[in-house]
Amino acid sequence: MSNDKILVFGHKNPDTDTICSALIYADLKSKLGGNVEAVRLGEINEETAFALNYFNAEKPRLVNTVSDEVAEVALVDHNEFQQSVDDIENVKIIEVVDHHRIANFQTKEPLHFRVEPVGCTTTILRKMYQENNVEITKQFAGLMVSAIISDSLLFKSPTCTEEDVQAAKSLAEIAEINLDEYGLEMLKAGTKLENRSAEE
Amino acid sequence: MSNDKILVFGHKNPDTDTICSALIYADLKSKLGGNVEAVRLGEINEETAFALNYFNAEKPRLVNTVSDEVAEVALVDHNEFQQSVDDIENVKIIEVVDHHRIANFQTKEPLHFRVEPVGCTTTILRKMYQENNVEITKQFAGLMVSAIISDSLLFKSPTCTEEDVQAAKSLAEIAEINLDEYGLEMLKAGTKLENRSAEE
Ligand SMILES: [Mn+2]
Ligand SMILES: [Mn+2]
Ligand SMILES: [Mn+2]
Ligand SMILES: [Mn+2]
Numbered sequence: 001m002s003n004d005k006i007l008v009f010g011h012k013n014p015d016t017d018t019i020c021s022a023l024i025y026a027d028l029k030s031k032l033g034g035n036v037e038a039v040r041l042g043e044i045n046e047e048t049a050f051a052l053n054y055f056n057a058e059k060p061r062l063v064n065t066v067s068d069e070v071a072e073v074a075l076v077d078h079n080e081f082q083q084s085v086d087d088i089e090n091v092k093i094i095e096v097v098d099h100h101r102i103a104n105f106q107t108k109e110p111l112h113f114r115v116e117p118v119g120c121t122t123t124i125l126r127k128m129y130q131e132n133n134v135e136i137t138k139q140f141a142g143l144m145v146s147a148i149i150s151d152s153l154l155f156k157s158p159t160c161t162e163e164d165v166q167a168a169k170s171l172a173e174i175a176e177i178n179l180d181e182y183g184l185e186m187l188k189a190g191t192k193l194e195n196r197s198a199e200e
Numbered sequence: 201m202s203n204d205k206i207l208v209f210g211h212k213n214p215d216t217d218t219i220c221s222a223l224i225y226a227d228l229k230s231k232l233g234g235n236v237e238a239v240r241l242g243e244i245n246e247e248t249a250f251a252l253n254y255f256n257a258e259k260p261r262l263v264n265t266v267s268d269e270v271a272e273v274a275l276v277d278h279n280e281f282q283q284s285v286d287d288i289e290n291v292k293i294i295e296v297v298d299h300h301r302i303a304n305f306q307t308k309e310p311l312h313f314r315v316e317p318v319g320c321t322t323t324i325l326r327k328m329y330q331e332n333n334v335e336i337t338k339q340f341a342g343l344m345v346s347a348i349i350s351d352s353l354l355f356k357s358p359t360c361t362e363e364d365v366q367a368a369k370s371l372a373e374i375a376e377i378n379l380d381e382y383g384l385e386m387l388k389a390g391t392k393l394e395n396r397s398a399e400e
Contacts, residue, residue, distance in 0.1 A: 099310055100310055101306070101307045101308055101309050101310050101311075102302075102305060102306055102307050102311070102313060103306040103307070104306070105302060105305075105306075106301070106302055106303040106304070106305075107301045107302050107303065108301055109301050109317070110299055110300055110301050110315065110316070110317035110318075110359075111301075111302070111315065111317055112315070112316055112317065113302060113313060113314070113315040113316075114313070114314055114315075115310065115311065115312070115313040115314075116310070116312055116313075117309070117310035117311055117312065118310075131331075159310075
């Protein structure tokens with residue numbers, strides 16, 4: 001049991017936003033001096049694997065429980081306990097960054113809880129880098145924009161906001177990608193899995 | 201029923217933070233272009249009356265329900281439904297700014313939800329003025345610092361953080377008050393009520 005280490009993770013059945021947000025928030029918190037590791041609660045899908053591979057990022061470590069490792073956790077891209085790790089009620093949640101409705105969530109003590117009605121968690125995380133004057137590297141800009149493309153289906157989802165679009169455009173420049181080309185390629189990589197699964 | 205107006209309010213049995221936060225957040229949102237009115241869910245206590253009087257501020261309008269007036273509301277200084285207006289489940293909560301634990305709260309849709317583990321809601325609201333580049337007037341600085349003094353019992357409460365102390369010091373300068381002198385006077389005004397109530 002590590003007393004100062006924090007695990008950060010997204011929801012079960014992870015999507016690209018959940019995986020990238022965990023990696024990104026762990027990066028930001030580490031750069032701000034925290035002892036933080038990103039973990040995941042399930043297998044990576046093909047779309048996410050494409051994005052991680054494209055930007056040379058390692059997937060987070062797979063865990064089934066967290067209370068055997070740490071006392072404190074941070075949640076990204078979800079807040080409802082049934083979408084979270086099985087032993088969520090045995091740890092202290094110190095932070096949440098999310099863009100979903102709030103439900104089935106409670107704490108005994110105050111915490112940092114930041115939910116905004118945007119299309120993607122990484123749109124909020126990008127602002128947090130700016131607020132903390134932490135530079136966004138090419139690699140992490142790539143992960144951020146991949147998550148926005150995924151959650152917004154390349155800006156076609158009704159949950160996509162103008163803030164997501166502007167964030168994606170700015171991040172695509174840092175990541176040195178063409179939004180449409182990279183976006184279609186990434187979304188196609190995700191579709192392949194569905195095809196394969198149907199065939200298998 | 202007003203379709204674009206938003207009511208903002210704190211908890212039942214209002215304290216100085218709840219009343220001042222409602223006035224302050226209504227001010228900020230109005231200055232950002234919103235049609236917002238601060239209301240309250242109960243009688244003002246003597247301490248709050250002292251602060252409002254000192255800084256020439258009107259108390260918010262008293263309401264018992266909100267869904268007969270508006271479709272959307274913003275909550276400050278609380279999130280638990282049982283501390284909120286009786287018909288809270290009949291309106292859409294579009295924003296929450298609070299410093300308490302999260303419990304007994306849920307929404308159907310995403311919203312702006314900002315909770316930080318500081319000693320007072322106005323400590324967070326002060327940051328929101330800064331983030332939005334809105335100037336804090338002498339009057340509103342006075343209401344903010346009054347709320348911090350109240351929630352922190354002039355910095356003696358264990359919930360008081362360094363951020364609250366720094367915010368109060370900076371706000372006291374804008375409000376042109378001596379923190380200790382004004383603070384003790386305000387807290388004493390609150391104690392009078394308890395004395396009177398005991399005698400009555
Ligand atoms: Mn997700
Ligand atoms: Mn998401
Ligand atoms: Mn209060
Ligand atoms: Mn308070």
